[in-house]
Amino acid sequence: MAHIRVVTPVIPTGLTKAEDFEGILATEDTVDFVEIDRGPASIESGFDEMLASAGTVAKIIEAEAAGVDAVVIDCMDDPGLRAGRESVSIPVLGPGEASMNLACMLGHRFSVLSVLANMRVLFETHARLYGAWDKYASTRSVEIPVRDLHAQSDLLKSNLLEQALLALTQDGADTIILGCTGMLGVAHNLQTDLQRAGWDVPVIDPIPVTIRLAKLLVQSGISHSKAVYPTPRKKLMQGYDGSALEAFRGS
């Protein structure tokens, strides 16, 4: 039995619901989710990531304090991943990192299908950091902002298929990663559409696989290395009064 907490690193907007995470693990496991108090309404830039990081880390600290077994950050940019891992000992996973390293096990080159074109640089940067660059093929985008993903589900579906086919035929990709956790649930469909078009390739839906990886780590008794993510020294800080970040306030 594992208790996994999803931290959705945006302020409450109603887009994310508890049902989104049902059925991913076995019935004896618990998957709950929280949104953050301090941050933006969606993450589509480095600026948004910066806005979100402190609030996300606070929720990660709270999760460990509450006895949660592992945390999954619900955004492909993995905001707060480094600082969050430094702050706790339980596994903290980002779907960006998890998807890319999983893709490395399934094929030779992967492409990310992102919401907006400006995310390309972030994914390329992350592929380098995560040790996945040698298998990175490309980032392509559907050009639909995060908050319109649900409303424009038909456009999303057709744009995903179009961009996936371009990734496979033009960029040498053989494995597809959905580049936004807001695309939750459309992977299976895209995989089937691609199969009909003659491409029998995996489409990775980041959140379910990351939650399952979190459980895998809990079961296996391993977490991120504290040699890379050492616990921060306590020191004076300002501007975070009342938040869980104060766990590391010192003098």
Next chain:
Amino acid sequence: MAHIRVVTPVIPTGLTKAEDFEGILATEDTVDFVEIDRGPASIESGFDEMLASAGTVAKIIEAEAAGVDAVVIDCMDDPGLRAGRESVSIPVLGPGEASMNLACMLGHRFSVLSVLANMRVLFETHARLYGAWDKYASTRSVEIPVRDLHAQSDLLKSNLLEQALLALTQDGADTIILGCTGMLGVAHNLQTDLQRAGWDVPVIDPIPVTIRLAKLLVQSGISHSKAVYPTPRKKLMQGYDGSALEAFRGS
């Protein structure tokens, strides 16, 4: 409910037992294992890997035909991984590949603790193939042949600790991978010993995590990309009469 088959790519020697794979998955899942008919008694070289590959692929083909959901090759050299994946559609996982890509999610640089020094080149080669080279730190060895691992468990334990500490202090590693599936079960101990020595780092026991990854793929409805591992054309072959490899015999 998933049915995972472990293919131990050596001829029966009594070293591997059904109990080795108990308790790794939930009780409703099935994990069984088979050894191969054609091959060596252990794998410690490229020559051994060559001897083992045909027999391993035959067992992978048989597993799919028997309705198994995924296959795990029980050797860190991943013999037969490419040809096995070409032969079937169900996920085929090698613990060498799985451990390295998992290590990429836990730290910044990993080291492999191998049985014998000559395996270094194989692990370096594989790290490049698997897209894990950017996070590869080193391979170190305990200098105990595979078949003596059980008998010399005290020596194994002390050599692992010694080499792990050298990897952490000399090679810049922060994550440890056990480099032989014959070391099954000693990871937890080593992790605890390292923690006592002041190193809070993950030690990856390849077989349990690979079996759990196999289940993760089955649950997630994804497998290796057939764009990279296309089904072989049938053609004339000689020397494999009566084996499952004949599935691809043509004229």
Next chain:
Amino acid sequence: MAHIRVVTPVIPTGLTKAEDFEGILATEDTVDFVEIDRGPASIESGFDEMLASAGTVAKIIEAEAAGVDAVVIDCMDDPGLRAGRESVSIPVLGPGEASMNLACMLGHRFSVLSVLANMRVLFETHARLYGAWDKYASTRSVEIPVRDLHAQSDLLKSNLLEQALLALTQDGADTIILGCTGMLGVAHNLQTDLQRAGWDVPVIDPIPVTIRLAKLLVQSGISHSKAVYPTPRKKLMQGYDGSALEAFRGS
């Protein structure tokens, strides 16, 4: 005439003074400095960097609004560099990035002399991001926390010399970067000491060269590429009321 603003990304502690930045540019230029309202007392981890980033970006936005020509972030971790560049059009420089790319012009392999050992991973990560990895030799540390650097100046001096010599003789380095902006002013001394020891190699003092690079960009009429650092979309945000970050608040 250029107006360069140094943003010291820590809350006021008295360690940084206006005099620190005198004499770096010509007399007709202006170099002023501000500290941040929200953040930690020093930056020695990813956690500290996270605490500092929002406050730093706020000061960068304020600087542009005040007509400043370019901003230099006063910390080798370059907190807020990406989000800051997205937020404004004037050049924003980080001494970590600037020093590494400058080192690439002076030699074949550079080493960073850091305050604490745990910074190695951050510098290795940054070297990859900044396109400087091919010339990265090593990070070594003097093992003195930031806030003790001034008080322990003799120990700092001897440890820097010792670690620099190890970098040159053991790691194949030929160029040295001081790894903390709190080491301001000791570079010349170290360079002279090394010369006496037979090593005629450059020692880069990050802050002066970064301030001069800022002026160079202003003179040359170039800034960071907005194709990489596009202006963020305005959207709902929470927790940053009253700060300059609200410039990007939308509905």
Next chain:
Amino acid sequence: MAHIRVVTPVIPTGLTKAEDFEGILATEDTVDFVEIDRGPASIESGFDEMLASAGTVAKIIEAEAAGVDAVVIDCMDDPGLRAGRESVSIPVLGPGEASMNLACMLGHRFSVLSVLANMRVLFETHARLYGAWDKYASTRSVEIPVRDLHAQSDLLKSNLLEQALLALTQDGADTIILGCTGMLGVAHNLQTDLQRAGWDVPVIDPIPVTIRLAKLLVQSGISHSKAVYPTPRKKLMQGYDGSALEAFRGS
């Protein structure tokens, strides 16, 4: 005087003839060839390579025992290269490895013209293993299966010219490697056709250059490093009775 043996790693099909290897070395040298007893009729996948490897290594062991000076494997996939080198001390060369490293001496970026599109991944994998990745431009294919190469020589000729021109103009290549040893003899023609089209670039015919490299190694008294390819330990094996592989059977 050198005695070079070509091991054609397919079962006899009549496609390869002794005349193919005449005139490549000086008259005092000997070049003979053998086909294998166990394997496929052609090599167009990782599966085929797996089928071929044991038979190929057996012939390599026999060659050394017969006093041959060096062995050339007659297939661009280099089946059995690693295990073959472990098994003997005389030089064993693969045309895939030899061509790529030779191409590195002739230009800046090379392309491989393969039989079928699915070989791209194998060549990319090999380029990484062989230390030739930095000069790899692309793999393109003529889409003619191995066994039809002779019958469709006009189509082969025109497709090679078309793909070579695309490699030069689209992929930045400046050096061409024929990607199948079954294309033996067409390189000179292609080189002339390209020259007429304004491209004065080398076209490497893999088998002749590899046979000449084999002689070069024999003359120079050097072979592959046994530190990388150590002789296998003898051990129990099953399924290879009566083959030369039994040289390494132990108890």
Next chain:
Amino acid sequence: MAHIRVVTPVIPTGLTKAEDFEGILATEDTVDFVEIDRGPASIESGFDEMLASAGTVAKIIEAEAAGVDAVVIDCMDDPGLRAGRESVSIPVLGPGEASMNLACMLGHRFSVLSVLANMRVLFETHARLYGAWDKYASTRSVEIPVRDLHAQSDLLKSNLLEQALLALTQDGADTIILGCTGMLGVAHNLQTDLQRAGWDVPVIDPIPVTIRLAKLLVQSGISHSKAVYPTPRKKLMQGYDGSALEAFRGS
């Protein structure tokens, strides 16, 4: 006050004038220029670079002897850079190296706009040497020989814009480097044209930024590392009588 000397590594042709370098530094600084006695009329190949190198190094030696503070080589191929740095202690800068490393600070991927297509290989080679390969996107060319650049300024302008747009849209570039010092002065125009076309990206004019970097190094008291560029041993030489290269003549 700094005295920077520009060494234009071609024989006098009237194309370069003292005015070209006016206004780049402050009025109290001196920027003068010399052409070489031995060399070609322009540099468009490795052959030309070879012809130019001895004459360029001679002028670098003369500059140091005359009390100059730093030297800038006036050609994007950086002829004589290594040998020149070995010969003196004052900073010697090449605009090819300086532009590429500066571009690394401004964006994620840069493209070079060269005079002729055959320069692509030289720029790719240099990007590798200079540690800038990870951020290299492409080289594109305007197809105008150096000596016609001034006469064909309209064609140059339109070709630069066309190629820059292709670099941004096809090659993933976000930062532009002018690939010939003979294009001096057109950068600002191109930057404005690109801005009008919706691309707010920096265009680097190599000579002004390199001269300013030279001053930066002089101000900062650092130069290239003599550990990489050690002073040559004196020895017998022939064919350079009467040139400054004789400074290193020995017996």
Next chain:
Amino acid sequence: MAHIRVVTPVIPTGLTKAEDFEGILATEDTVDFVEIDRGPASIESGFDEMLASAGTVAKIIEAEAAGVDAVVIDCMDDPGLRAGRESVSIPVLGPGEASMNLACMLGHRFSVLSVLANMRVLFETHARLYGAWDKYASTRSVEIPVRDLHAQSDLLKSNLLEQALLALTQDGADTIILGCTGMLGVAHNLQTDLQRAGWDVPVIDPIPVTIRLAKLLVQSGISHSKAVYPTPRKKLMQGYDGSALEAFRGS
């Protein structure tokens, strides 16, 4: 029958003799050698390489004009390689490039044993240019200047053995390259000494293997790619009156 010319890129010093190149090829082939008119007495720096390059290229142009089939430059720094290849169509080989790419075929990682420590940077630079970096282990030096190599043959022998053993045990090398063509003839000895010490690894004597590679290219009808090394445009030049370089003088 092939006519190979060795161009020794130093002025006549009596160290190189016609006998040095006897017995390397078959009796019907011709190997002759010339020294250069303009250049240094030995090559131990980038400065020396610069001094030697024009004289070397002149001899390469003369060789082609005289009907020679291929040229080998007799120095591990490969002076004049690029410009020489641009100047002619016949193969021009450098032993630095040839040895490194040959080493890539023999093992996993090679080390170069150089004369002096300052050559390390040159070999590292060249390994990158030649596409051999992925297999580069280290450069070590015997610390004997070129002109003393013959006189100090005992010291050379013992230093080579000592450094080779360090390369194998400390640097992970498995293949050795002699780093100076002045070490001609000692490779066999070193290989035997290493074998006695338990290391069965190849030691590459650069000049014989490069001459044999030159013949291989002539036999195979291939040369360097003129797409990378295009013939220079003729143009005005100064300072090379009376030399073969005037072949490319224009107006």
